Amino acid sequence: MVSLLKSVINNVLRKPETRCYPVERRAPFAGSRGHVEMDPSTCTFCGVCARKCPANALTVSKDPRSWTLEPYKCIVCGYCADICPKKSISMNPNHGLPGGI
Amino acid sequence: MPGSKSIIPFGPQHPVFPEPLQLRLVLEDEKVVEALPAIGYVHRGIEKLAEKKEYTQNIFLVERICGICSFMHALAYCQGIEMLMDVTVPDRARYLRVIWSELHRLHSHLLWLGLLADSFGFESLFMQSWRSREAVMDIMEATAGGRVIISTCIIGGVRRDISEELMAEVLKTVDVLERDLEIIRPVVFDDYSVKQRLVGTGRITSEQAYDLGSVGPVARACGIARDFRETGYAAYKEIKVTPVTETGGDAYARARVRIREMYQSIDIVRQAVRDIPAGDIAVPARGNPEGEVISRVEQPRGEVIYYIKGDGTKNLERLRVRTPTFANMAPLLTMLPGCELANVPVIVLSIDPCISCTER
Ligand code: SF4
Ligand code: SF4
Numbered sequence: 001m002v003s004l005l006k007s008v009i010n011n012v013l014r015k016p017e018t019r020c021y022p023v024e025r026r027a028p029f030a031g032s033r034g035h036v037e038m039d040p041s042t043c044t045f046c047g048v049c050a051r052k053c054p055a056n057a058l059t060v061s062k063d064p065r066s067w068t069l070e071p072y073k074c075i076v077c078g079y080c081a082d083i084c085p086k087k088s089i090s091m092n093p094n095h096g097l098p099g100g101i
Numbered sequence: 102m103p104g105s106k107s108i109i110p111f112g113p114q115h116p117v118f119p120e121p122l123q124l125r126l127v128l129e130d131e132k133v134v135e136a137l138p139a140i141g142y143v144h145r146g147i148e149k150l151a152e153k154k155e156y157t158q159n160i161f162l163v164e165r166i167c168g169i170c171s172f173m174h175a176l177a178y179c180q181g182i183e184m185l186m187d188v189t190v191p192d193r194a195r196y197l198r199v200i201w202s203e204l205h206r207l208h209s210h211l212l213w214l215g216l217l218a219d220s221f222g223f224e225s226l227f228m229q230s231w232r233s234r235e236a237v238m239d240i241m242e243a244t245a246g247g248r249v250i251i252s253t254c255i256i257g258g259v260r261r262d263i264s265e266e267l268m269a270e271v272l273k274t275v276d277v278l279e280r281d282l283e284i285i286r287p288v289v290f291d292d293y294s295v296k297q298r299l300v301g302t303g304r305i306t307s308e309q310a311y312d313l314g315s316v317g318p319v320a321r322a323c324g325i326a327r328d329f330r331e332t333g334y335a336a337y338k339e340i341k342v343t344p345v346t347e348t349g350g351d352a353y354a355r356a357r358v359r360i361r362e363m364y365q366s367i368d369i370v371r372q373a374v375r376d377i378p379a380g381d382i383a384v385p386a387r388g389n390p391e392g393e394v395i396s397r398v399e400q401p402r403g404e405v406i407y408y409i410k411g412d413g414t415k416n417l418e419r420l421r422v423r424t425p426t427f428a429n430m431a432p433l434l435t436m437l438p439g440c441e442l443a444n445v446p447v448i449v450l451s452i453d454p455c456i457s458c459t460e461r
Contacts, residue, residue: 017232029242029243029246031261032242033247052155052157054159054162075250077161078252082260
């Protein structure tokens with residue numbers, strides 16, 4: 001009974017564990033793999049990332065120069081960022097927002 | 102009419118199942134006399150796909166076999182390829198692998214505890230254990246970049262290092278977890294209602310467990326002291342693991358094993374953080390795997406077996422995975438006959454089924 005009372009009081013006084021998303025958002029952790037970002041100023045359109053991407057989410061062509069990421073195929077593994085010889089790809093820690101927010 | 106049999110389909114969609122599995126229960130009144138499983142609802146053809154991808158890309162594929170013990174799948178796969186290619190993993194990487202493995206075990210067992218509590222209607226325990234689990238998810242995201250599928254294991258080591266500050270955070274997380282477990286443990290171990298539902302439910306004998314090839318906590322709850330971490334892969338050579346065993350063989354014993362294993366994991370994480378040597382985290386692996394190998398790792402649900410056959414090209418010839426839940430299916434079907442229909446969810450959840458693993 002005493003321990004029950006303790007729990008009740010604790011629960012009344014404690015802040016909720018949940019967050020009122022999307023009004024209140026937790027800042028992403030520094031190393032989080034949120035989404036892929038490519039810097040077109042350094043990219044040579046060599047196509048290594050497209051060949052190595054395990055989910056076939058990237059399409060790169062040299063002529064005409066294009067680099068396309070299919071966000072619904074991407075599994076956010078970060079392998080392209082590791083493998084790019086020019087280090088043009090980086091992982092932005094911010095997660096993409098769900099549709100409509 | 103008393104004595105007549107009826108068949109009740111349990112699943113594929115059932116509130117207690119996190120994943121689709123069908124058990125056709127042959128009932129005599131309320132008593133189960135036979136259980137016939139039907140699997141295949143989440144078969145994704147991963148083994149076939151692995152033959153089409155490069156062996157380096159497969160790491161990300163095998164991680165997706167299971168959403169709970171993903172790191173250990175990658176670990177088993179990478180260890181297999183490393184054996185084929187004669188790669189020696191740096192010491193620091195071996196310790197980092199242990200830290201992430203044990204964090205995975207912790208969150209897997211907490212997830213299981215919530216699901217088991219849910220199966221007998223103890224919703225507040227379900228909420229509390231999942232709340233504690235969030236701490237592990239957060240530290241995983243902070244150290245590895247992902248909550249569950251952390252993609253840090255690569256052939257030759259790991260992709261990320263854990264800095265000093267983050268190591269301190271890891272220790273803080275396991276301290277918080279230990280504190281939470283101190284509250285959760287007496288509830289599972291001693292609570293009258295919980296014991297009413299768990300003690301004696303789904304009991305199998307040690308001989309049955311052995312003969313049917315059960316693995317992991319299901320085997321250890323029958324007193325079979327078998328834990329693959331004892332063989333000393335990764336840094337388990339230096340960090341000694343003694344299998345946690347119970348003798349009851351019922352759902353209660355399995356729950357006790359897993360709760361005690363969480364304490365063990367917390368200890369292992371502390372030891373690993375304390376003893377981790379400085380140095381490289383990966384060595385380059387050149388060439389292609391050739392030959393065949395069997396690689397085994399202890400997952401939260403038991404031992405996983407990877408059979409890898411390479412032919413010297415960048416594509417594998419064959420990848421075969423025997424997951425722990427698959428091994429525990431036969432014991433499950435032995436536990437069910439004779440139980441009441443109301444106990445079926447508890448028994449099924451007591452083996453901690455992972456259907457995605459089973460079907461790949
Ligand atoms: S690998 Fe790097 S440089 Fe090459 S196409 Fe991809 S982003 Fe550009
Ligand atoms: S993060 Fe992974 S899946 Fe996404 S584009 Fe890069 S390599 Fe492909």
